Structures are given as structure tokens and as C-alpha cells.
Amino acid sequence: MNSTFNISLISIGDELCIGQTLNTNVQWMSKELVKVGANIDYHLTIKDDKAEIIKAIEFLKSSSDVILVTGGLGPTHDDITKKVLTEYFDDKLALNEKVLADLKEYFKTRGRDFLERHYEQALMPSRCKIIENKVGTAQGMLFQGDGFELLSMPGVPREMQYIMSNNFIEYIENRIKKNNHNVIVYRTLRTAGVPESTLADLIGEVGFLNGASLAFLPSYAGVKLRIGTNSENFDNAKIELDKLEKFIMDRCGKYIYSNSDENLENYLASLLLENKKTISGAESCTGGLFGAKITAMPGSSFYFNGSAVTYSNNAKIDILGVRKETISNFGAVSEECAKEMAIGSREKYKTDYAISITGIAGPDGGSESKPVGTIWIGLSSSNDTYAKKFVFTKDREVNRELSVHNAINLLVKEIEKEVGN
Amino acid sequence: MNSTFNISLISIGDELCIGQTLNTNVQWMSKELVKVGANIDYHLTIKDDKAEIIKAIEFLKSSSDVILVTGGLGPTHDDITKKVLTEYFDDKLALNEKVLADLKEYFKTRGRDFLERHYEQALMPSRCKIIENKVGTAQGMLFQGDGFELLSMPGVPREMQYIMSNNFIEYIENRIKKNNHNVIVYRTLRTAGVPESTLADLIGEVGFLNGASLAFLPSYAGVKLRIGTNSENFDNAKIELDKLEKFIMDRCGKYIYSNSDENLENYLASLLLENKKTISGAESCTGGLFGAKITAMPGSSFYFNGSAVTYSNNAKIDILGVRKETISNFGAVSEECAKEMAIGSREKYKTDYAISITGIAGPDGGSESKPVGTIWIGLSSSNDTYAKKFVFTKDREVNRELSVHNAINLLVKEIEKEVGN
Numbered sequence: 050m051n052s053t054f055n056i057s058l059i060s061i062g063d064e065l066c067i068g069q070t071l072n073t074n075v076q077w078m079s080k081e082l083v084k085v086g087a088n089i090d091y092h093l094t095i096k097d098d099k100a101e102i103i104k105a106i107e108f109l110k111s112s113s114d115v116i117l118v119t120g121g122l123g124p125t126h127d128d129i130t131k132k133v134l135t136e137y138f139d140d141k142l143a144l145n146e147k148v149l150a151d152l153k154e155y156f157k158t159r160g161r162d163f164l165e166r167h168y169e170q171a172l173m174p175s176r177c178k179i180i181e182n183k184v185g186t187a188q189g190m191l192f193q194g195d196g197f198e199l200l201s202m203p204g205v206p207r208e209m210q211y212i213m214s215n216n217f218i219e220y221i222e223n224r225i226k227k228n229n230h231n232v233i234v235y236r237t238l239r240t241a242g243v244p245e246s247t248l249a250d251l252i253g254e255v256g257f258l259n260g261a262s263l264a265f266l267p268s269y270a271g272v273k274l275r276i277g278t279n280s281e282n283f284d285n286a287k288i289e290l291d292k293l294e295k296f297i298m299d300r301c302g303k304y305i306y307s308n309s310d311e312n313l314e315n316y317l318a319s320l321l322l323e324n325k326k327t328i329s330g331a332e333s334c335t336g337g338l339f340g341a342k343i344t345a346m347p348g349s350s351f352y353f354n355g356s357a358v359t360y361s362n363n364a365k366i367d368i369l370g371v372r373k374e375t376i377s378n379f380g381a382v383s384e385e386c387a388k389e390m391a392i393g394s395r396e397k398y399k400t401d402y403a404i405s406i407t408g409i410a411g412p413d414g415g416s417e418s419k420p421v422g423t424i425w426i427g428l429s430s431s432n433d434t435y436a437k438k439f440v441f442t443k444d445r446e447v448n449r450e451l452s453v454h455n456a457i458n459l460l461v462k463e464i465e466k467e468v469g470n
Numbered sequence: 471m472n473s474t475f476n477i478s479l480i481s482i483g484d485e486l487c488i489g490q491t492l493n494t495n496v497q498w499m500s501k502e503l504v505k506v507g508a509n510i511d512y513h514l515t516i517k518d519d520k521a522e523i524i525k526a527i528e529f530l531k532s533s534s535d536v537i538l539v540t541g542g543l544g545p546t547h548d549d550i551t552k553k554v555l556t557e558y559f560d561d562k563l564a565l566n567e568k569v570l571a572d573l574k575e576y577f578k579t580r581g582r583d584f585l586e587r588h589y590e591q592a593l594m595p596s597r598c599k600i601i602e603n604k605v606g607t608a609q610g611m612l613f614q615g616d617g618f619e620l621l622s623m624p625g626v627p628r629e630m631q632y633i634m635s636n637n638f639i640e641y642i643e644n645r646i647k648k649n650n651h652n653v654i655v656y657r658t659l660r661t662a663g664v665p666e667s668t669l670a671d672l673i674g675e676v677g678f679l680n681g682a683s684l685a686f687l688p689s690y691a692g693v694k695l696r697i698g699t700n701s702e703n704f705d706n707a708k709i710e711l712d713k714l715e716k717f718i719m720d721r722c723g724k725y726i727y728s729n730s731d732e733n734l735e736n737y738l739a740s741l742l743l744e745n746k747k748t749i750s751g752a753e754s755c756t757g758g759l760f761g762a763k764i765t766a767m768p769g770s771s772f773y774f775n776g777s778a779v780t781y782s783n784n785a786k787i788d789i790l791g792v793r794k795e796t797i798s799n800f801g802a803v804s805e806e807c808a809k810e811m812a813i814g815s816r817e818k819y820k821t822d823y824a825i826s827i828t829g830i831a832g833p834d835g836g837s838e839s840k841p842v843g844t845i846w847i848g849l850s851s852s853n854d855t856y857a858k859k860f861v862f863t864k865d866r867e868v869n870r871e872l873s874v875h876n877a878i879n880l881l882v883k884e885i886e887k888e889v890g891n
Contacts, residue, residue, distance in 0.1 A: 064687055066510045067656060068500030069696065072493065075515070079489030089487045090522070094496070094513035101511070108529050125670060127685050164667070205688075207865065235488060246585070249546060264548050266485055267626075275490065330758075330779070336765025337751075337758025340779040344757025347833055347866055355785040358751070358761040358777040360770070364819050368778065368789070398785050412768055444628065445768055 051281065053088035054221065054230040057109040060094040061102065061120035061130055062204055074119050074209055081213060085222040086232025086283065097121050102133045110197045115221065120204030122187035124166050131174070131190070134201055138192045140174040148173060148188055155186065184211045231279055234286035238274040238297060240304040241313060241458050245272050251301040261293050269450045270313065271458075274305075306461070313457050314342055320461065321352035324468050328460065329398035330356030331369055331390035331405035333381065334424065339406060339453045354398040359390070369393030382407050382419055387427030387436035395429045402463065403429045404456045405436070410448045424452050428459050432467060472702065474509035475642065475651040478530040481515040482523065482541035482551055483625055495540050495630055502634060506643040507653025507704065518542050523554045531618045536642065541625030543608035545587050552611070555622055556595040559613045566594040569609055576607060605632045652700055655707035659695040659718060661725040662734060662879050666693050672722040682714050690871045691734065692879075695726075727882070734878050735763055741882065742773035745889050749881065750819035751777030752790055752811035752826035754802065755845065760827060760874045775819040780811070790814030803828050803840055808848030808857035816850045823884065824850045825877045826857070831869045845873045849880055853888060 058078055064070040075092045082089055091109055095101040097120075109116055121130030135142055149171035156163045170186045173179060180189030180200065185208035192199045200217060202209045225232065240248065245267045252263070252274075266273040276293045280286035294308060307316055321328065330339045340356035343349055357368050362381055365371040370393040371386055379385045390405035408424030415421035421443050427436035439455055441448045479499060485491040496513045503510055512530055516522040518541075530537055542551030556563055570592035577584045591607045594600060601610030601621065606629035613620045621638060623630045646653065661669065666688045673684070673695075687694040697714045701707035715729060728737055742749065751760045761777035764770055778789050783802055786792040791814040792807055800806045811826035829845030836842035842864050848857035860876055862869045 060513075063683075063685060063698075064696065066500060066513065067504045068497040068502075068510070069656075069658070069687065069694075070689075071497045072513075076489040076492045079487060081489075083488045089489070090517070092481075092487065092493075092513075092515035096511070123686075125666075125686050127683070207863075207868070235490075237490070245546075262484075262548070264484060265544075265546050266490065268491075273490075275485065277484075329785075332758070332761070334765075335762070336770070336774070337753070337761025337777050337779060338765075340753070340758025340781075341756070341762045341870075344755075344759075344779075344781065345867070345870075347831075349757070350781055353757070354780075354782040355789070356758055356779040357789065358758060358765075358779060359775075360761075360765065361775040361819075364750075364776040367820070368776070368818055397789055398782075399788070410768075442628075446766070447628070449762075449766075 051229055051231045053233055053279065054086070054114050054225045054228075055088050055090050055112055056082055056115045056117060056221070057091040057093070057113040058089070059102075059105050059109070059116060059118045060092070060204070061097055061118065062094075063096050063127070065094045065120070066096050074204065074206055077206065077210060078117060078213060081218055082221065083233065083235060085218060086225050086230070086234060087221060088233045097127050097129055099129060099133050102130065103137060106137065106199065110194060113197050114224075116197060116199045118199060118201045119209050122201065122203045124170060124186070130201060131172075134190070134192060134199070135174040138174065138177070138194065138199075140176050140192075142172040143175045144168075145171055145173040145179070148179065151181075152186060155183075180212050180216050182208050182212050184208055189217070229281075231281055232283055232286060233277065233279055234283060234290065235275055235277040236290045236294065236308060238276070238294065238305050239271060239307040239312070240274065240301070241271040241306055241461075243272065243301070243304040248272055248274065248301055248304070252297055253300070261289055263293070263297075269447060270454045313454065313461065314346060317457055317461050317464075318346055318349065318352065320464050320468075324464065326402060326464065327352050327354055327400040328402045328404065329354045329394045329400040330456075331394035331403060331427075332356055332358045333360060333365070333390070333407040334410040335406045335449050335452050336360060338449055339404065339456055342453055342457070354400050357394055357397065365390060369397065380419070382409055382423060382425060384425055384427075384436045384438065387425035388429070388434050391427035391429035391436070392434055401430060402460060404460055405429075406452050406456055408439075408448065408452060410445045410452075411443055412445055422448050424448065424455075426452065426456050426459055428463055430463060430467065472650055472652045474654055474700065475507070475535050475646045475649075476509050476511050476533060477503055477536045477538060477642070478512040478514070478534040479510070480523075480526050480530070480537060480539045481513070481625070482518055482539065483515075484517050484548070486515045486541075487517050495625065495627055498627065498631060499538060499634060502639055503642065504654065504656060506639060507646050507651070507655060508642060509654045518548050518550055520550060520554050523551065524558060527558065527615075527620065531615060534618050535645075537618060537620045539620060539622045540630050543622065543624045545590060545607070551622060552593075552595070555611070555613060555620070559595065559598070559615065559620075561595040561597050561613075563593040564596045565589075566592055566600070569594055569600065572602075573607060576604075601633050601637050603629050603633050605629055610638070652702055653704060653707060654698065654700055655704060655711065656696055656698040657711045657715065657729060659697070659715065659726050660692060660728040660733070661695065661722070662692040662727055662882075664693065664722070664725040669693055669695065669722055669725070673718055674721070682710055684714070684718075690868060691875045734875065734882065735767060738878055738882050738885075739767055739770065739773065741885050741889075745885065747823060747885065748773050748775055748821040749823045749825065750775045750815045750821040751877075752815035752824060752848075753777055753779045754781060754786070754811070754828040755831040756827045756870050756873050757781060759870050760825065760877055763874055763878070775821050778815055778818065786811060790818065801840070803830055803844060803846060805846055805848075805857045805859065808846035809850070809855050812848035812850035812857070813855055822851060823881060825881055826850075827873050827877055829860075829869070829873060831866045831873075832864055833866055843869050845869065847873065847877050847880055849884055851884060851888065
């Protein structure tokens with residue numbers, strides 16, 4: 050069996066270690082590198098500290114073909130990565146005229162002054178290969194180590210992504226092909242409306258896997274089944290994964306809505322576009338999260354007209370036409386209110402389907418009959434209007450996320466039913 | 471100088487390494503542990519693999535007082551952490567009657583069947599200390615190593631947080647006090663409306679810092695200035711940080727709206743509550759993100775009435791009363807439309823202040839005169855109605871985040887002006 054192409058990631062920054070910043074870079078890099086078949090081994094986060102940087106490289110270099118380093122390349126005093134790496138690779142910093150000219154141009158086109166402190170960004174290790182960064186002032190630097198390469202990039206997500214996307218991922222893809230490395234390939238089967246244990250029981254023994262892998266990933270947005278394989282190439286991987294997918298589909302296919310990394314919002318979007326249908330929302334406890342999730346996707350204006358966030362009772366009455374008596378008799382968190390909110394949204398926004406969400410997200414506001422976590426989700430279409438009750442958790446954020454996921458799932462099921470999928 | 475109390479984190483899970491799951495656990499743990507003065511050194515993410523788990527512990531143990539491990543404790547075949555740790559610490563698994571009884575109770579109160587596979591969750595390393603998890607089936611396990619301790623927890627955020635909050639953070643706090651460890655203390659000064667370089671120039675030389683640290687953290691939500699100190703105790707740390715804060719306030723105080731970790735939404739909330747004012751929104755390209763951010767805070771119903779997400783032109787006309795001619799003459803992304811949206815929202819939701827956001831988030835929909843990233847933010851109050859133009863980036867997500875941040879900042883400035891802060 051050929052070896053895989055192994056990549057490890059080092060993130061440098063005190064703000065990451067102390068939890069002030071969420072490390073989204075490693076997720077982005079890993080996702081993109083997995084697409085070209087690379088094997089991602091370690092993510093290591095350390096401080097802006099010389100000894101820690103050296104210790105990290107020493108720890109990872111023997112198992113890595115490439116080490117990707119982000120962070121510590123800014124122009125302020127706490128950024129030491131360039132200096133430490135230059136020393137580690139026994140190199141010297143020298144003014145790079147090309148980088149200097151590009152930098153001056155960069156500032157000029159942005160109408161900003163080129164300051165004394167920016168000269169430092171043009172000092173480069175003399176032997177490293179420069180990987181261009183056109184969206185920031187710190188360039189990518191590719192160092193040659195003993196049996197491994199190390200790419201240093203800025204920690205600003207947009208700049209790291211620029212360097213990776215415009216140059217480096219393709220470079221890695223080519224190396225994997227040229228050296229006949231095995232590829233690691235994953236596929237995700239996404240389920241909705243079924244607990245992990247039921248899926249595990251339906252799929253049964255996994256002894257048949259034979260080198261391939263199966264993992265269960267439960268989340269608020271449904272359980273994902275991840276299947277993976279270590280194969281000689283992408284064609285072989287596809288054959289392996291197809292076989293495994295069929296095995297699983299035969300056992301619990303009815304719960305699986307997608308075999309790609311598309312999420313439920315993407316799937317809803319394709320359903321709506323195919324059937325030329327439009328949607329709108331009416332939100333109370335989610336406060337706009339439903340609309341925000343739907344409109345996170347480019348092109349959502351083709352099927353999403355809007356969502357009335359009606360947080361106060363008066364807003365529900367004035368904007369959505371919920372009847373005063375409905376709220377005084379049943380409360381805002383009720384089947385009746387959810388239904389009237391959905392009807393109001395469909396009428397106001399002139400859509401085919403409207404979804405409403407009203408509930409007690411918490412931490413306060415619960416009662417014995419309506420504890421925190423009680424959420425009514427309403428749906429109105431030209432065929433029918435109904436509402437469904439959910440009782441989620443005591444956690445505000447979880448309740449809001451689960452509300453949106455279940456609202457989208459309800460929409461999907463209704464549209465599938467009506468269009469006969 | 472006394473030593474700090476050093477903690478390192480190991481996250482176990484293929485889904486983290488390959489970027490399928492964003493690692494939010496390490497941020498949460500680090501944040502909470504920093505509050506009690508601990509020094510957080512390394513975050514290391516590895517696969518569900520025996521050799522990698524052992525290699526990770528070996529790498530971290532000499533520099534750590536405590537290693538926190540999350541993940542790999544589920545009931546499925548890919549979860550191997552318990553087995554590997556038991557072996558590593560030279561222990562044996564044995565049925566723990568107390569854990570078994572608790573587990574059976576756990577399933578009973580949730581109306582779920584206790585299955586054969588759940589027995590395994592009651593097998594515990596005989597010598598480890600069990601740290602109770604009442605919100606899941608895998609218990610925390612505290613192992614004694616040679617000069618370090620290791621706590622193994624499930625990777626499910628809610629369960630990890632339960633174990634940490636109900637028991638373990640206090641345990642660490644006590645150890646820091648009892649052994650007279652130095653504490654690491656941070657404070658964040660939050661700025662709005664000013665670039666990093668201007669701040670750096672205003673603050674000037676940092677030679678005065680004398681053991682304390684200053685870091686610049688730019689983000690879409692404004693630049694944060696983090697000051698930190700390594701002190702004998704929290705009282706001394708406060709003196710140091712007060713001194714440093716004063717130095718900075720003297721130089722750029724007008725840009726600083728908070729010296730706590732409260733964000734701009736929290737600050738807006740306190741302004742609104744103090745002055746008994748209400749707000750509402752009118753959103754186009756942000757699709758509900760403004761409302762979602764405002765309502766992420768418990769208690770937002772005291773000042774937030776709602777937000778009309780009007781994604782289509784018709785919705786803007788029907789729901790917010792934007793005039794047809796305004797859209798046909800100036801387009802939906804215009805000063806005029808933004809103003810009418812804000813006026814409409816204030817009238818419909820009967821609020822003191824309304825904010826509107828209309829723009830081209832991208833990636834498509836731009837033109838020469840209105841490129842992607844062009845956003846109009848409108849504000850309407852009883853005093854005034856106006857709109858401000860922003861040109862952000864080419865990135866949809868960034869544009870949406872920046873729109874919401876700037877909308878909140880505009881609100882803050884307007885309210886401060888009107889109430890005379």
C-alpha cells in the first residue's frame with residue numbers, strides 16, 4: 050500500500066490559546082485539503098513564543114510531508130513567527146524588492162499611506178519560496194526542511210484562504226498525484242429526524258467495512274454518517290464508497306436526504322428552485338435566525354421573500370395579523386398563535402409556504418405548563434395550515450438552533466409531500 | 471516568581487482533524503480556565519488512534535499540570551479513548567455499580583430503553599476518580615499521572631461543559647490558590663470605528679509594559695486591545711491592569727466603549743435598558759442576522775420588538791411601506807430605500823429607534839455603480855432619519871457580519887448622542 054500525504058497544522062496566537070478567538074482556520078484548511086485526498090493528522094495551537102514554535106515543529110516534522118503554519122506575521126511587536134522560522138531554517142532576512150514594490154502598490158490602490166513599519170513586511174528569508182498574498186501585507190513563505198516543507202501564512206482567515214486557494218492546494222494536489230500517494234476520501238450521508246442509536250441498530254455490524262470506515266456524528270442539525278476510505282486513487286475510492294453507501298441506503302435510506310456535504314438548507318433550496326416555490330418566515334424566539342440561515346446561501350432571493358421577526362406581542366398582532374384574543378386566550382407560545390403567524394406571513398409575503406416559530410428559548414420565561422424549551426413551529430401552505438410542538442433543552446442557543454433546523458425539516462417534508470417526492 | 475498553573479488540551483476525533491466539525495470546545499474551556507488564572511498552553515487535536523493519543527500525552531505531560539482530553543467516549547466502535555487511557559495509566563476496566571445505577575436512572579427518566587451496549591458506559595478504570603456527568607452517559611475520568619493529572623471528558627459540548635462547570639473548574643481554582651501559583655489575568659478594551667494602525671500610533675511605544683502584555687486583535691466587530699499580566703494574585707493583577715488601562719484610555723479613550731468582554735450588543739442592551747428605549751430592524755441582505763444577534767441575548771424582549779426581513783422588493787413595499795417609485799427610481803440598494811425601510815420599521819413596530827440594512831452581499835448582483843459590498847444602513851428616530859453608505863468586501867459572509875456590526879454601532883452612537891452620553 051502506498052503512503053498517504055500527511056499534513057499537520059500549527060496555529061500561532063495567544064488569542065487562540067486563551068479562547069478569545071475561535072479557531073476557524075484549521076477547519077477551513079482541513080476541509081479544503083481533504084478534498085484533494087490529503088491525510089490531515091494534527092492540529093496544534095501554540096502561543097507567540099519562540100520555544101513553543103520550535104517545539105511544535107520538532108513534534109510534527111517526522112510524521113508530516115507538509116506543515117502549515119498560520120499566525121504571528123503582523124506588523125506589531127507580538128508577531129514573531131517570521132523571525133523564529135528564519136532562524137530555525139538557518140536563513141537570513143533580506144529586503145525583497147519585488148515584495149516591496151507590490152506592498153507599495155497595495156497601499157496605493159487602497160489610498161493608504163506606506164509607513165515606516167511596513168518596510169518590515171518586505172524583509173523575507175532569502176531562500177524561502179514566496180507564495181503571494183494579494184489581499185494583505187504578509188506574504189506566504191514556503192520553507193524547505195529535512196524531509197518536510199513548511200508554509201507560513203498570516204492568521205487572518207481571508208488572507209490564509211487567498212494563499213491556499215490561489216496556489217497551494219493545487220500544489221499539494223499535484224504532489225499527491227505525481228508521487229502516487231494513496232488518497233483519503235470521505236463521503237457524508239446526512240439524515241434528519243432519527244436518533245443515532247436507531248441508525249446504529251439499523252446499520253448493524255460494521256465488520257464488513259474492510260479498510261473503509263464509518264462514523265456517526267450527531268448534532269443539532271441531525272446525525273451525519275461519515276464513510277471514508279484509504280485508496281490508491283479517487284476512482285477506486287468512489288467504487289468503495291458507492292458499495293458502502295448502497296449497504297447503508299438499503300438499511301436506513303428513508304432517513305437520508307443527501308449524500309453530499311450539502312446541508313438541509315441547501316437541499317431545501319434545490320427543492321424550491323426545482324418546483325418554483327417561494328417561502329417566508331414568521332419568527333419570535335429565533336429572532337431572525339431562520340432568515341439568516343436561509344439567506345446565508347447566495348441566490349436565496351429566488352425563493353425567499355422574507356421573514357417577519359415579531360418579538361413582541363404587539364408586533365405579532367400589528368405585522369402578522371395575529372388576533373389579540375388568540376394571544377390573550379392561548380398565549381404567544383401556542384398552537385393557535387403559531388398557525389396565525391404562519392398564515393400572516395404567507396399572506397404578507399405572498400409566498401407558497403410560510404413557517405412560524407414561537408417558543409420559550411430560555412433561560413427565563415418558562416412555566417409549569419410551558420417549560421423553557423417549549424417551541425411551536427407552524428406551517429402554512431395553500432393546502433393546509435398546522436403547527437407542531439417541540440420540547441427541546443434548557444439552553445437558549447441550543448433551543449434556537451434546534452428550532453431553525455426543525456422548521457427547515459418541516460418545510461422539506463411538506464414540500465416533498467406536496468410535490469410527490 | 472512563582473510558577474503558573476499550566477493546562478493543555480487534547481481534542482480527539484477524526485471529524486475535527488478533517489474539518490467536518492468546528493472545534494468550539496477548546497475555546498470554551500480556555501475561556502473558563504483563564505477566568506481562574508490558569509495558563510493555557512497547547513491545544514492539540516488528534517484522530518481516534520491509539521498511537522496518536524499516547525504520542526499526544528507524552529508530548530504535553532512534562533509542561534502540564536493538567537491535561538484535559540475531550541472526545542472518543544461514545545458507545546460506538548470508533549470511540550477508543552477510555553480503553554487507551556486505561557491501558558496508558560496501567561489500570562483495568564471494572565463494572566462500577568454506582569455508575570450503572572445512575573445510568574439506568576438516566577435512561578428511565580428520559581423514557582429510553584437501557585440497551586446491552588450501554589453496559590459498557592458503566593465499565594470504569596478502577597483507580598480513576600469519576601467526575602459526574604448528569605447530562606449524558608459517559609462520565610468524566612480523572613487519572614493520576616507522574617507529575618500531572620489528566621481529565622477525560624466526552625466531546626459533546628453540553629456534557630463537557632457540565633463536567634467542567636459543576637466540579638472541575640472549581641477544583642483547579644482551589645489548586646491554584648492552595649499552591650500559590652501565579653495567575654495570568656487578561657482584560658479586553660473594546661473599540662469601535664477605528665483601524666488597528668491608528669490605535670497603535672496613538673498608544674505608541676510599549677516599552678513601559680514591564681511584564682504586562684498588550685495585543686491588538688482586529689476583527690469585523692472592531693479592534694480589541696487585550697492587556698494581560700502574570701501576577702502573584704488577582705489583587706496585584708488588578709493594580710497592574712488598571713495602570714495599563716489608564717495609560718491606554720488617556721491616549722485613545724474616545725474609541726473604547728467597554729473594558730470588559732461585553733460586546734457591542736451587550737453595550738447597546740444596557741444603553742436601551744437604562745434609557746427605556748426600544749428598537750426594531752428592517753433587513754434585506756442580512757436576512758435576519760441583525761435580529762438574530764440582538765435576540766441571542768436573554769432579556770432582549772425588553773427593548774427589541776422585532777425586525778422585518780424584507781428580502782424581495784414587494785415585501786419592502788407591502789410590509790414596510792417603501793414606495794414603489796423609490797425602488798424604481800433609486801433601486802432597493804439606495805439611501806432613499808434605506809431611509810424608507812427604517813421609517814417603516816419604526817412605524818410598524820412602534821419603536822424609538824429603527825435600523826435598516828439593504829445592500830449587495832454578493833457574490834453576484836453587483837454593478838459598476840453599486841459593486842458587491844455596497845451596503846446602505848438607515849436609522850430612524852423621533853429626531854431624525856438618515857442613511858449611511860458602506861462599501862465592504864467581496865465576501866458574502868463578511869459583508870453580512872460587517873453590516874450588522876456597523877448597524878449596531880450606528881444605533882449606539884445615535885442613542886449616546888440623544889441621551890447625552
